[in-house]
Amino acid sequence: MKYIFALFLAITIWLHITPTALAENTTLVPCYKSPAFVERVKNAPDSYYTTKPLKAYSQLLCGEDGLPRIALDRLSLTIDVLIPIAIFIYTAGLIGWSGRSYLQAIKKQGMAEEKEIFIDIPLFISCVLMSLLWFVLAFKELMTGELTAKDEEIPISVR
Incomplete structure (x- = not known):
């Protein structure tokens, strides 16, 4: 009887507690919300060659270091x-x-x-x-x- 209970308990835990793995990106955030990217924008010199690309990069996704990444999830x-x-x-x-x-x-x-x-x-x-x-x-x-x-x-x- 205790073996049947152990098997039932193992199956129940396996089916209900194990989280479903999702194939979506949870580590990248929009660059305009990333503190490291915002700091990088503040410290960048004000010129055409820095402000225009940084404005374009703000629409991308950034990692923890504040650098833009291309996530191929779209x-x-x-x-x-x-x-x-x-x-x-x-x-x-x-x-x-x-x-x-x-x-x-x-x-x-x-x-x-x-x-x-x-x-x-x-x-x-x-x-x-x-x-x-x-x-x-x-x-x-x-x-x-x-x-x-x-x-x-x-x-x-x-x-």
């Missing part, structure tokens, strides 16, 4: 972060794909070593223009098998 802030990430990935892919396509083109033409040193500008510009849609070209090559090498083509060390 969709608008998430989009503000995802847009630069997407631009970076697109630009990095554009640069990589244009270089890759240029190296493949000069390899087919012959004299690849010479054209790596003395860049063929018209060919390079055409490769850059083609790589504006690099993600479509990469998907096409992935589906056709041109993007990846077969296992037989990969050299294995003799060690």
Whole structure:
């Protein structure tokens, strides 16, 4: 009987006393309410380069040290972060794909070593223009098998 009571008590405590974990930010406060941020604003020199940004920062959330933080708990802030990430990935892919396509083109033409040193500008510009849609070209090559090498083509060390 005492084991059943202990089990009943454990289940009751587990279900009713354990607080529910919420995925919301409770440590950050609006900057205009943060004493450290208000002190930072008071001690800042009065110039265009300090007052205007500090007024903009007052709408953000601050930590205990009074420095603004970006909490991604709102969709608008998430989009503000995802847009630069997407631009970076697109630009990095554009640069990589244009270089890759240029190296493949000069390899087919012959004299690849010479054209790596003395860049063929018209060919390079055409490769850059083609790589504006690099993600479509990469998907096409992935589906056709041109993007990846077969296992037989990969050299294995003799060690």
